[in-house]
Amino acid sequence: MSMATDAAESDAGEAGRRRQPLARGIELLTHMIESPKDAHGVRELATRLSVSPSTAHRLITDLEKLGLVRRAGNGTSYRLGLEFLRLAWLTTGRYPSQELALGVLQDLVAQTGESAFSSLYDDQRRQMMFTSTVESTHPLRYTLPLQQWMPLHGGASGLAILAFLPDSVQREVANGPLAQLTPDTVTTPDALLERLAQIRRDGYAITRGERITGAVAIAAPVFGLVPGDVAGAAGVSIPESRFDESTAVEFAIKVRAAAAQITANISGQRLER
Template sequence: MTTTRPPHPDPASPRGPGPHAPGEPRERGQSPVGRAFQVLRCLVESGDDWGVRELANHLGMPPSAAHRALGMLEDEGAVRRDPATGRYLLGFDFLRLARVATDSFPLWRAARPMLQELVGRRDETALMNIYDYQRMELFVAACVESTQPIRYTEQLHKWLPVHAGATGLAILAFLCEADRERVLDQRGLPALTERTVPDRETLDRALERIRADGYAVSRGQRVPGAAAIAAPIFDRHRVIGDIALTIPDFRYPEDHLEEVAADVISCARAVSAAHGANG
């Protein structure tokens, strides 16, 4: 069995760019709590161990501040120090709490059986994506895989843009105008593939169509060879993410797209209702 997983750059890798993603305010990291969270995020996203000076250089903070942050986290069991190397790793209590938090995440608990039902109907990989208004990016919060021998899956919890691919466009289309303009002004429209939407005029037409249809489709806009069909999910006030089927392009359901999209929309509406959306 072959599983096709599209590659993702890892901006939080130990040798990658610094900690502040575009749109992430720097002032969050200036308080002791903010710095501790920066340190913890770095350890989580890199999956590596770190020395104090190495970590301080990567995060752009004084070594003394990094050392204090690590000390605070070590006292609470969030990080631990390898006695042989003196380098810092995630603590066991943090790993325990992370698993408890994931398993008890109410939206995930509500969505999982609905995603499973969608996969049962279409036998393509189903995703639940969540949008972060501060970062102006989405991440894949849940995935139920297809049983097909060739299928697309997404790496969980990695930040992804919203300007390319159905999984992003289904969110972008339903942001309020001010939030949508903020995303486009600050993030622009960098081309991820030759099929990424190239300009604002084309994008505006695509978003208008998505709002009219209630779902987005894409073929190779973010990952070559991958297609997707996505519909937004809402809470009581605003769009919070979407439900998507991700499909190898050679299985794109051109002849019965509306039927498949109707199933995706139905799943998204059920997840929205479970999260308090009204209609």
């Protein structure tokens, strides 16, 4: 091995070490955000990050200086700081995804009588999360979990997203671990890819009990600022006991129109009706 190669590898290793505090700081903040606890001790955070307590203390001290965390009432534990909350509010204000979808979902509920939802897709995770729901007035309905990352292969929303992603991503997901979310979840790679091809042809996905047992869902993709880039999905969920097969195509047309409207809202275009 040449000296030049040794030096390059050393520089790369040093760069990796310099990036670690930032990555660990983000991981620490992520844990504090997602945890149901209000305050966190240094030893707890150290265990979570698999680092020593002294390293965790240095990280938390740096974040405290930036205002991203602050000491809790007992002085020995930490909670999210006001600067973090300020940045979160600014980000939400600049990308009001819920506002872009909320009115459309309300219209969709009025048109179908069923609960409506929207979701967002994360390209790095290869996962989706439900971000907005408007529930129907029916006493029997399914409540979707919000702000939780979920796999793409189970449920209409995930399938509607996956079907419009590049073929290479579809194959990557299909050949990766496919969790059996319910007895009806498709977990065979070839069957999943065939299903995705049909969804792409139809422009929407319909599932029966594939993410939640007893629930039917119809969803269509929502696209982002760049044409063709999938941003998420929109759709309706229906208890299987109330689902009328004869309304499936009618509902699918309404769902596709709602997804197209959210896409137009994202791009700032006026959708012709």
